[in-house]
Amino acid sequence: MARVAPVLQEDRVELSAEEQKQAQARSLKLLRSVLRPLKKQLILTLVLVVVSVGLTTALPLLLSYGIDNTITPLMEGHSGPVTLVVALYFAAAVLAGLTLYANVVLTTKVSQRALFDLRKRMFGHAQRLSVQFHETYTSGRVVSRLTSDLETLKSFLDSGLSQLASTLLSMVFTVAALVLLDWRAGVGLLVAAVPIYFLTRWFRKHSALAYRAQRVVNAQLIGRFVETFTGIRAVKAFRYEPQARSAYGNIAEDFRVKVMDSIKVNGIFMPSLTAIGNVFLGTVMIIGGYAVLGGSMQVGTLLALAIYANRVFEPVMALSDFYNLFQSAVSALEKVSSFLEEEPSVAEPEHPVTREGKPSGDVLFDNVSFSYLPGRPALHPLDLHVPAGQQVALVGKTGAGKSTVAKLIARFYDVSSGRLLLDGVDIRDLSDEQLRREVVMITQEAFLFSGSVADNIRLARPSASDEEVIAAARSVGAHDFIMNLPSGYETNLAKRGGRVSAGQRQLISFARAFLVNPSVLILDEATASLDIPTERLVQRGLARLLQGRTSFVIAHRLSTVLDSDRVLVVSEGRMIEDGAPSALITAGGVFAEMVDSWNETMAVEE
Numbered sequence: 001m002a003r004v005a006p007v008l009q010e011d012r013v014e015l016s017a018e019e020q021k022q023a024q025a026r027s028l029k030l031l032r033s034v035l036r037p038l039k040k041q042l043i044l045t046l047v048l049v050v051v052s053v054g055l056t057t058a059l060p061l062l063l064s065y066g067i068d069n070t071i072t073p074l075m076e077g078h079s080g081p082v083t084l085v086v087a088l089y090f091a092a093a094v095l096a097g098l099t100l101y102a103n104v105v106l107t108t109k110v111s112q113r114a115l116f117d118l119r120k121r122m123f124g125h126a127q128r129l130s131v132q133f134h135e136t137y138t139s140g141r142v143v144s145r146l147t148s149d150l151e152t153l154k155s156f157l158d159s160g161l162s163q164l165a166s167t168l169l170s171m172v173f174t175v176a177a178l179v180l181l182d183w184r185a186g187v188g189l190l191v192a193a194v195p196i197y198f199l200t201r202w203f204r205k206h207s208a209l210a211y212r213a214q215r216v217v218n219a220q221l222i223g224r225f226v227e228t229f230t231g232i233r234a235v236k237a238f239r240y241e242p243q244a245r246s247a248y249g250n251i252a253e254d255f256r257v258k259v260m261d262s263i264k265v266n267g268i269f270m271p272s273l274t275a276i277g278n279v280f281l282g283t284v285m286i287i288g289g290y291a292v293l294g295g296s297m298q299v300g301t302l303l304a305l306a307i308y309a310n311r312v313f314e315p316v317m318a319l320s321d322f323y324n325l326f327q328s329a330v331s332a333l334e335k336v337s338s339f340l341e342e343e344p345s346v347a348e349p350e351h352p353v354t355r356e357g358k359p360s361g362d363v364l365f366d367n368v369s370f371s372y373l374p375g376r377p378a379l380h381p382l383d384l385h386v387p388a389g390q391q392v393a394l395v396g397k398t399g400a401g402k403s404t405v406a407k408l409i410a411r412f413y414d415v416s417s418g419r420l421l422l423d424g425v426d427i428r429d430l431s432d433e434q435l436r437r438e439v440v441m442i443t444q445e446a447f448l449f450s451g452s453v454a455d456n457i458r459l460a461r462p463s464a465s466d467e468e469v470i471a472a473a474r475s476v477g478a479h480d481f482i483m484n485l486p487s488g489y490e491t492n493l494a495k496r497g498g499r500v501s502a503g504q505r506q507l508i509s510f511a512r513a514f515l516v517n518p519s520v521l522i523l524d525e526a527t528a529s530l531d532i533p534t535e536r537l538v539q540r541g542l543a544r545l546l547q548g549r550t551s552f553v554i555a556h557r558l559s560t561v562l563d564s565d566r567v568l569v570v571s572e573g574r575m576i577e578d579g580a581p582s583a584l585i586t587a588g589g590v591f592a593e594m595v596d597s598w599n600e601t602m603a604v605e606e
């Protein structure tokens with residue numbers, strides 16, 4: 001069977017046997033890789049578990065021995081045996097406590113180390129994945145992977161692993177002690193094991209399904225939450241609150257039902273197990289009581305039997321509890337591992353071409369075509385040569401393919417066929433570092449990160465000096481407004497007073513690009529209209545930024561288009577017109593019509 005793309009499995013509750021196998025193998029591989037460096041500590045925790053459980057199990061035996069064998073000598077005036085047993089009892093109890101403590105501390109250390117590693121790996125990986133991945137995998141799901149799934153793994157690693165070991169061991173030790181004390185208890189256990197076996201099987205099946213369903217809905221819940229609040233402006237602007245609330249409410253209700261389902265499964269399982277345990281304990285007490293009366297068993301032995309009989313089913317309960325945790329951890333691990341296995345669709349070359357000298361910015365589309373989805377071309381075979389330093393305006397209706405051209409040059413996506421050359425080198429052969437130095441894309445949103453204005457300008461060149469940052473800001477005309485901010489370049493953009501306007505954001509992002517000094521610049525011109533002075537400032541900043549570089553501007557303003565050296569009109573994934581703006585206007589084609597309607601709109605606005 002074909003390998004299922006890992007993250008595509010996420011939303012499904014039931015997987016085929018083959019898919020389950022793949023998911024398990026992936027999860028185990030990840031777990032092993034995370035725990036391998038911690039092998040020594042893990043072995044030590046196991047040793048501690050064995051000691052602590054062994055001692056805890058030995059306590060009732062000591063008690064029974066003390067009652068049956070030291071009271072008579074004590075009545076005869078020999079206090080030695082009883083003192084020895086009591087001393088041993090306390091020593092064992094204290095040691096059991098100490099080893100348990102050491103175990104908890106060590107396990108927590110191990111789990112925190114493992115999570116630290118995993119957290120870093122996931123963040124790094126999320127960044128390594130291509131734009132394509134992030135365009136389809138919502139940010140809410142990434143958040144869910146990095147938060148709730150890791151949290152589940154934390155609980156599992158913190159308590160689950162050593163709990164599993166100690167529970168299993170305590171079961172084995174307790175059963176052994178019971179059988180050792182009285183073989184009939186062993187027979188009773190065998191009888192009780194039959195209903196417990198069926199009950200546990202039933203529980204495992206239903207609880208696994210319920211937990212998987214719960215986690216799927218949980219991810220949807222987080223996803224919806226993040227989506228709503230990432231788009232809070234649109235939500236408010238379009239009074240989408242009621243629908244958003246009801247959509248969130250529906251998922252929350254679904255989540256409640258799924259949680260109830262798993263609680264119901266627990267609700268049947270736990271009491272049934274307790275009932276079986278109580279029947280077993282009662283039987284042991286009746287048979288043991290008669291044996292004591294008949295003189296074939298001593299009181300101390302009966303006491304120890306009762307303690308063990310009371311304890312013997314505890315591990316089954318703990319294991320089932322653990323099973324729930326285990327289930328969540330397994331499904332979290334499946335998701336995390338599938339996320340980590342996702343390969344970037346745009347991969348860095350293994351042997352990047354290194355180029356000497358300053359790149360000039362010559363761009364060549366050599367029979368390039370591209371589709372986002374198979375069979376639905378977004379760009380038909382295109383041959384296009386843009387010589388170094390040329391300023392190109394991309395125009396066309398919405399959905400025509402302008403951004404697609406831009407994203408290909410920035411290598412957010414790889415071409416489906418053909419080649420895209422930058423100064424004669426296929427951009428797939430350039431290292432990411434080199435490509436990002438040579439080609440910069442500025443998007444409409446002009447995203448600013450929390451931190452100071454200077455940090456934001458320095459983003460792509462952290463080593464840039466203050467002078468260089470200021471020079472870049474001056475070049476694009478951002479210096480004056482930055483100096484007017486409360487703390488100038490050190491103003492924190494995440495704090496009050498650090499709020500900047502849309503035009504100012506753009507100027508900061510221009511300065512950021514200026515500092516990188518790329519040979520090719522791609523710009524999705526912002527559509528938001530600014531007030532006239534800011535608009536002029538932005539236009540001037542843009543002109544200075546574009547000077548001497550090859551540029552592709554997805555132009556929304558007529559002035560930008562008319563200032564360009566060349567206009568490319570895109571329509572349904574094809575270049576239908578190509579030429580200097582004046583030539584295209586004279587030729588009277590699609591572009592000429594666009595300019596007419598642009599002029600008309602402006603006339604209306606005026």
Ligand SMILES: Nc1ncnc2c1ncn2[C@@H]1O[C@H](COP(=O)(O)OP(=O)(O)OP(=O)(O)O)[C@@H](O)[C@H]1O
Nearest residue numbers: 135372373378396397398399400401402403404405
């Ligand atoms: N991530 C994607 N997955 C699938 N199809 C896509 C994706 N991005 C864009 N498309 C499709 O590719 C075609 C070209 O889109 P593109 O974004 O390049 O248009 P555009 O000319 O930039 O439009 P606009 O001016 O509205 O931004 C459209 O039909 C669009 O639906």
